[in-house]
Amino acid sequence: MPASIPTTPAIMSANTLKSHHAQWRDEYDRLRSLSLSLDMTRGKPSVQQLDLSNRILNLPGDELCDYHADDGSDTRNYGGIDGLAAVKRLFGDILGVAAQNVIVGGNSSLTMMYDTLARACQFGVVGGDCPWSAQAKRKFICPVPGYDRHFLITEHLGFELISVDMHPHGPDMAQVESLVAKDADIKGIWCVPKYSNPNGACYDFATVQRLASMPTAATDFRIMWDNAYAEHHLGDAHPPLENIAEHCEAAGNPQRIIQFASTSKMTHPGSGVAAMACSEANSADAKTHIAVQSIGPDKVNQLRMLKLFGNLAGLRAHMKKHAALIKPKFDLVLEILEQQLSALGIATWSKPQGGYFISLDIADGTARRVVQLAGEAGVKLTSAGAPFPYGKDPRDRNVRIAPTYPPLQDIRQATEVLTACVKLATAERNNASAASN
Amino acid sequence: MPASIPTTPAIMSANTLKSHHAQWRDEYDRLRSLSLSLDMTRGKPSVQQLDLSNRILNLPGDELCDYHADDGSDTRNYGGIDGLAAVKRLFGDILGVAAQNVIVGGNSSLTMMYDTLARACQFGVVGGDCPWSAQAKRKFICPVPGYDRHFLITEHLGFELISVDMHPHGPDMAQVESLVAKDADIKGIWCVPKYSNPNGACYDFATVQRLASMPTAATDFRIMWDNAYAEHHLGDAHPPLENIAEHCEAAGNPQRIIQFASTSKMTHPGSGVAAMACSEANSADAKTHIAVQSIGPDKVNQLRMLKLFGNLAGLRAHMKKHAALIKPKFDLVLEILEQQLSALGIATWSKPQGGYFISLDIADGTARRVVQLAGEAGVKLTSAGAPFPYGKDPRDRNVRIAPTYPPLQDIRQATEVLTACVKLATAERNNASAASN
Numbered sequence A, B: 001m002p003a004s005i006p007t008t009p010a011i012m013s014a015n016t017l018k019s020h021h022a023q024w025r026d027e028y029d030r031l032r033s034l035s036l037s038l039d040m041t042r043g044k045p046s047v048q049q050l051d052l053s054n055r056i057l058n059l060p061g062d063e064l065c066d067y068h069a070d071d072g073s074d075t076r077n078y079g080g081i082d083g084l085a086a087v088k089r090l091f092g093d094i095l096g097v098a099a100q101n102v103i104v105g106g107n108s109s110l111t112m113m114y115d116t117l118a119r120a121c122q123f124g125v126v127g128g129d130c131p132w133s134a135q136a137k138r139k140f141i142c143p144v145p146g147y148d149r150h151f152l153i154t155e156h157l158g159f160e161l162i163s164v165d166m167h168p169h170g171p172d173m174a175q176v177e178s179l180v181a182k183d184a185d186i187k188g189i190w191c192v193p194k195y196s197n198p199n200g201a202c203y204d205f206a207t208v209q210r211l212a213s214m215p216t217a218a219t220d221f222r223i224m225w226d227n228a229y230a231e232h233h234l235g236d237a238h239p240p241l242e243n244i245a246e247h248c249e250a251a252g253n254p255q256r257i258i259q260f261a262s263t264s265k266m267t268h269p270g271s272g273v274a275a276m277a278c279s280e281a282n283s284a285d286a287k288t289h290i291a292v293q294s295i296g297p298d299k300v301n302q303l304r305m306l307k308l309f310g311n312l313a314g315l316r317a318h319m320k321k322h323a324a325l326i327k328p329k330f331d332l333v334l335e336i337l338e339q340q341l342s343a344l345g346i347a348t349w350s351k352p353q354g355g356y357f358i359s360l361d362i363a364d365g366t367a368r369r370v371v372q373l374a375g376e377a378g379v380k381l382t383s384a385g386a387p388f389p390y391g392k393d394p395r396d397r398n399v400r401i402a403p404t405y406p407p408l409q410d411i412r413q414a415t416e417v418l419t420a421c422v423k424l425a426t427a428e429r430n431n432a433s434a435a436s437n
Helices: A013-033 A047-051 A054-058 A085-095 A110-123 A148-156 A173-182 A205-213 A242-251 A280-293 A299-310 A312-344 A367-376 A408-437 B014-032 B046-049 B056-058 B085-095 B109-123 B148-156 B173-182 B205-213 B245-251 B282-293 B299-309 B313-344 B365-376 B408-436
Strands: A038-040 A101-106 A139-144 A160-167 A187-189 A224-225 A257-262 A272-276 A348-351 A358-362 A378-381 A396-400 B037-038 B103-104 B139-144 B160-167 B185-190 B222-226 B255-261 B274-276 B348-349 B358-362 B379-381 B398-401
Touching: A013 A408, A038 A408, A047 A312, A054 A299, A085 A101, A085 A257, A085 A272, A085 A299, A085 A312, A110 A148, A110 A224, A110 A257, A110 A272, A110 A280, A110 B109, A110 B282, A139 A148, A139 A173, A148 A187, A148 B282, A160 A173, A173 A187, A173 A205, A205 A242, A224 A242, A224 B408, A242 A257, A280 B109, A280 B148, A280 B205, A299 A312, A312 A348, A312 A358, A312 A408, A312 B274, A358 A408, A367 A378, A367 A408, A378 A408, A396 A408, B014 B408, B037 B408, B046 B313, B056 B085, B056 B299, B085 B103, B085 B255, B085 B274, B085 B299, B085 B313, B103 B282, B109 B148, B109 B222, B109 B255, B109 B274, B109 B282, B139 B148, B139 B173, B148 B160, B148 B185, B160 B173, B173 B185, B173 B205, B185 B348, B205 B245, B222 B245, B245 B255, B274 B282, B299 B313, B313 B348, B313 B358, B313 B408, B358 B408, B365 B379, B365 B398, B365 B408, B379 B398, B379 B408, B398 B408
Parallel strands: A038 A378, A139 A160, A139 A187, A187 A224, A224 A257, B037 B379, B139 B160, B139 B185, B185 B222, B222 B255
Antiparallel strands: A101 A272, A257 A272, A348 A358, A358 A396, B103 B274, B255 B274, B348 B358, B358 B398
C-alpha cells in the first residue's frame, strides 16, 4: 500500500543526490547501451495465462445437446436479452446480488459501462428528472490515480471530471462526501473496489458504508462499481469486500449502485463474458433499452465459459493458476524496487494483493521524465499522466507498472531500467531545483 | 412480387362471399378442432439450418497457432477495435467496399445500427451542424411494410416515423424524394435492399441511383442500408444489386450511405459476426467513438467464422445448403396460398427469391382478425401491424409469414389454417360491411 508520498526526497539530502548524479547517469547509460526492447505498458494477461484457458477454443463442442443450456434452450439461435440463467447466477454469486438482477452482455464490461452512461445521458435514469444531457452541466468523480478508460468514457460523454485522492482503502471519503453533498451536477463516481487500478486499493468497510449512505445533492447519483478484479487475488489471503448493494439497500439508496464484472482476465481477454448487476428497477430500466439495441448476447460464448469453469469453485481454482503465473512477476518488481529505491527514500509504491498493477509514486515533476528516459532505453511504460483525468497528473509523479504480460526475465531488465531512470530523473530534478534557487 | 392489392375482394362478389361464409366457418372449425400448436412468428433459422454450422462449435481449436490471425497476432488477447483484416476483407467483398472502411463488431448488426443512430443523436455525424438530439425535431423514413426492429430503434431514439410505400423494386421513390427534398428534419431512411423484410423487394437500378443522388434538405442525411440477406438466395438465379456506395460517391454524396451485414443467418444467429461499412470519413468518425466504448470485438469468434467458411466462395457454398433446406418451405407456403386463395381473388402475396419472409396482403380491415383466428386455432403468427411504424398497419391488411423455422409438416398445417382464416375473416368482413350498408 502506498505510504505518504515524498514531494521532495525525504531521506537523501539535496547534496547527497547531487553527488550521485554522475553515478546514476553512468548506470542509466550502461542499461541504455543494451538496446533493449521491452513493453510494460498494458495490463494484459501473458501468453501463458491465455494458455490456461485454451480448452475453451474447442468448446462447447458439437455433440448432441452440447449447445443446449440448462433449461434445454438452444444457445445457437436467437432469444434472451439478459443471458443464460446459469451465467446470471455465476455473476450474481461473484457480485453478491440476486441472479435475476444480473444482465449478461457481450465481451466487454467497458462497453456495458459506456452504454449505461450513454443511456443515462440520452434517457435519464430511475429517480432522475431528465436525461443527464438535458442538464446544463454534468460532472463525475474520478479517484486518482485510476483507470484511464473509465475517465475517457465520462470525458467523451461530456462530463467534467473531478479528481479526488485515492488512499490504500479507497477514495478520500471526506472529499467525496463534501463534493456530492453540495453539487447536484455531480452524477456519479468511478470505483474499482478491489485491487484498484493502479494503486491496488481495497475498499474497506467504512468506505463502502459511506459511499452507500452519503447524502448526495443529485437525486439520481450513481456509483459505477467496476469489480474487475473480484476474483483476481495474488495469494491465498485476501481482504474481504463489503456487499455494497446491501449497504445501499440498508441506507435507502438501492438505485445508487451499478456493478460490473467480466471474465476478460479469467479466460481470453478479447472473448470473455461481461455482466452488470443492479437493483430490480435499474435492471428493468436498462432492459427496456437493451431490448431495442440488441437481439441478445452471444449465448454460445456464455456456454463455453460455463463448460470451462463448471461453477464458482471451478472458476476460483482456475484463478489460482493465474496467480501462480503472475505472483512471481509482481514479487520480482517489488524486490527490485526494494533493492534499488528503498534505502534512498525517493519513492513509494503499492504492494498489491491482487489485480494487475503496481503504482509507483516518485518525486513531483519527474514521472514524465522517467517514462521518457525509459523509452529511450528501450522500455515502454504507460504514459505518465494516463491514470488521471485528461491524461494529466497534476504533480507529475505517478508511474503505473504493468507486470503481467512480459516474461520474468524481461521484467527484471525493465524494472532495473525503470529504477535507474527514477534515480537519474530525481537527481536531474534536484539539480534543476538547485540551479533555480 | 406483390401485385396491386385488393381493397375489397376483386373476383368474388359480395354475394358469393356471403354464400361461402358457412362453408368457410365449418372449414375453420374443423382445423381448430385439431388442437394444433404451431409457431410461424419469427424469422429464425431452423434447427437443421443451425446444424449446418455445428463444426464452428469446435473452432478455432486449441492446437498451436490455431488462434492466430493471418498477421500473426494472437486473437485471444486484447487489441484491435475494428476486426481482423481477413474479416474486414470478407465483409468488404460482400458489401462492395474497400476493406479499410469496414468495421467489424460483435454478434449483432442491429446493435451496430442502434449505436450508429444513438451516436448521431449524441454527437452528430460528418457533415452535420449539431447532434441530432439538439434539433427540435428529427424524423426517419420507414418503407412499409418493413422490419419492426428497425422502426423500433428510431422510435426509441425519439424520431418521428414517416411511412412510405414499398414496391417490388424498393420504396416509392417519388414519395421519398418529395419528403426529403423539403424537410430538413428528415435525417434518414431504413432500407433492406435485397429480399426486403417482409415483402422480398430487391432494389433495382433506378431506386439505388435515385436514393444515392436525390437532393435532401438535411445536409447530414443517412441511408441505413441493412443488407441482411445479401447472400441469402433461395435459388441459383438472383437479381443483381447495384453498388450504392459507388452511386453515392458518383453523385457527390459519399457520406450518405452506411451499410450493415452479418453472419447471423449464415452460422448461428446468437453468435454470428456483424459489420458495418461506410466512407473513410464516416468510418474514422465512428471509430473515435467505438474506441471509447470498447476495447475491441471478439476476435476469436471472427476467426471461428473464417475457419468455417475459408473465403467468400466457401461462404456461398454454405449458403446453398441453407437454400436447400428452406426453399421447399417457401415453395410449400406458396403452393398452398395458390391452391386456396388464388382463384378467390381475395389476397396477393410476394414470391421472394431470397430472404426469410413472405408478405401476404388481404382485404382491408382483416389482418388482425386473421391473426386472432389463427391464434385461436393454435397457429401463432407475427402480430398484425408489426411491420409498420408504431405497430399499426393503417389498412390492417398485411400478414407476415415466416416459413424457415417450423418443420415442413407444420408449415403445411399452419398455412392451411392461415388460408382458412383469411377466407373466414374476408367473409365476416363482407357480412359486416353489408350489414352496415
